[in-house]
Amino acid sequence: MTRPHLLLGIDIGGTKTSVCLGGRDGAIHAARRLPTDPRRGPDDWLARVRHLADQVLAKAGRTLSDVDAVGLSCPGPMSVARGMMLGPCNLPGWDAVPAVDMLRGAFQRPTFINNDANAAALAEYLYGSRRGTPNLVYLTMSTGVGGGVVVDGRLVQGACDMAGEVGHFVLDPAGPPCLCGLRGCFEAFCGGLSVARRLQERIVRERRRTAILDEAGGDPERIDFRAILAAVRRDDPLALEEWDAFVERLAQGIGIVIMTLNPQAIVLGTIAIHAGDRLLGPVRERLPKYAWKTAIEACEIVPSALGEKIADLAALAVARTGVDEDAGRR
Amino acid sequence: MTRPHLLLGIDIGGTKTSVCLGGRDGAIHAARRLPTDPRRGPDDWLARVRHLADQVLAKAGRTLSDVDAVGLSCPGPMSVARGMMLGPCNLPGWDAVPAVDMLRGAFQRPTFINNDANAAALAEYLYGSRRGTPNLVYLTMSTGVGGGVVVDGRLVQGACDMAGEVGHFVLDPAGPPCLCGLRGCFEAFCGGLSVARRLQERIVRERRRTAILDEAGGDPERIDFRAILAAVRRDDPLALEEWDAFVERLAQGIGIVIMTLNPQAIVLGTIAIHAGDRLLGPVRERLPKYAWKTAIEACEIVPSALGEKIADLAALAVARTGVDEDAGRR
DSSP states (O other): OOOOOEEEEEEEOSSEEEEEEEOTTSOEEEEEEEEOOGGGHHHHHHHHHHHHHHHHHHHTTOOGGGEEEEEEEEOSSEETTTTEEOOOTTSTTOSSBOHHHHHHHHHOSOEEEEEHHHHHHHHHHHHSTTTTOSSEEEEEESSSEEEEEEETTEEOOOTTSOTTOGGGSBSOTTSOBOTTSOBSBHHHHHOHHHHHHHHHHHHHHTTOOOHHHHHTTTOGGGOOHHHHHHHHHTTOHHHHHHHHHHHHHHHHHHHHHHHHHOOSEEEEOHHHHHHTHHHHHHHHHHGGGTSOHHHHHTOEEEEOSSGGGHHHHHHHHHHHHHHHHHTTOO | OOOOOEEEEEEEOSSEEEEEEEETTSOEEEEEEEEOOGGGHHHHHHHHHHHHHHHHHHHTTOOGGGEEEEEEEEOSSEETTTTEEOOOTTSTTOSSBOHHHHHHHHHOSOEEEEEHHHHHHHHHHHHSTTTTOSSEEEEEESSSEEEEEEETTEEOOOTTSOTTOGGGSBSOTTSOBOTTSOBSBHHHHHOHHHHHHHHHHHHHHTTOOOHHHHHTTTOGGGOOHHHHHHHHHTTOHHHHHHHHHHHHHHHHHHHHHHHHHOOSEEEEOHHHHHHTHHHHHHHHHHGGGTSOHHHHHTOEEEEOSSGGGHHHHHHHHHHHHHHHHHTTOO
């Protein structure tokens, strides 16, 4: 009987960690979650992940000997070469965590790491609806705007694993402040958290009646992209106004990506999945202000088709790419 | 006696064409120029280039049999895969010129093509002061702003050979119009022609007395980057004001490149060579508004050290990279 060549994927976020077992083809055989609970520290987390992995393996009727490699998808900043997490803002105190060494020690398997947006771009390249597209950019469009860039079939890491941080290039130096410390960056205009906060403040300040508030159950604190989108669908004037500004800046940001990288595909996460053509139609209409026709025509702009599986697939993609590159198949 | 493995480089611009003979190491053995004279058409140009190449070879005491490959560096748009020039705006009427086939027919040697900014980036990667830097971006800072991107030691071409057109990403949709048809793109703010034109208009409109005009011999039409820079060195108020705006937008553009690609080096052409630290000092000071500290610290920003040889070296780099990639040494 041949070995099944499975991969173990670990996705760590500020609140949850997911552990999954899957094949090189992206088939997920089993997956489970636990709270990350960052205050208990990396060693405690490692012990719980190791335990959860046993459960995942048992559920799939497998053992660690069936696993070729372990992949960790984690928030940045981090160092791929040193296998370190370098103090992500949603994991306070995790300032120099040798995550790859820790996981390699626990699982005794080749272990690879990348940041979550890069890992998601790899997942799109390996498993997404535009898989195999040599030049592909993935943009998370969720609370923030993250990015991962694939060029000629390989992930672009850059000098210190910060390539693809397109969420923080500056669209307008006089624009709103961003949590990252810059002003007017792509995320400050188009990140879900930034958009929601500006709307909260405005609604409270102007005592505005708006369907956005209804969709948030009357609580300004609960305003998010889903509430805004639902209000857009109800033709709420404030929601339409905000949506228009959001679309315009999204087109500018995508235009910059197109002119810099000339990709065949840009795949958009979360909000684009929910909004579909309500978002992508208007973005395409406005793109000619922000990029050349030939480059726009060469680029498909699509919502991710990987849905909620993308985080697990991202971790598997990190494991698979690590194995492939170790085998000299770059 | 071993063959010398020489390369023939051809650089075509709107006014001049240069033909040079060089080694893989970037040593230029001989070079000559002729007027491009685009109205006489590609066939006439080819015959004159073929003739000039004979003179270049004779001058170096070589024959075509010593030449491994021919490289053509030309203005875009163009297709690397099809070896075609696709109607560059400074070669009117050259709409679908099969340049690679033509040159291969004339020289009977493997022939490769790339656009001039990409070719210059390759020249920096192979022969420049930061040669071998795996992630390097070259920005021409001359009449326009062109760009070429090297990632992990390979040129990024993109879907239709338009990668690296960073001169035309939009810094401000309400900014000045660009010759490319967009508004507020990097080149509209920082291209020498755009800067000079805005200054000409302003000086004439405001009947302004300024050292810029003195440096241009009293003729507003002759205002260019050199005149502006000379006036900056004389502390002319108008020149300082324009320089300040130029530096600010240059920092924004470079910030976008840094956040998107996280390169180890950005090499700047023409105006940066002339201005040196008068430009790069202030740009570095302002960068923290436009990019993250870690990514800025990872990136050297330097003027090109290749000087006027860059166009010839760019053409040689296209030939050399073509041969290397054909040999599977990607």
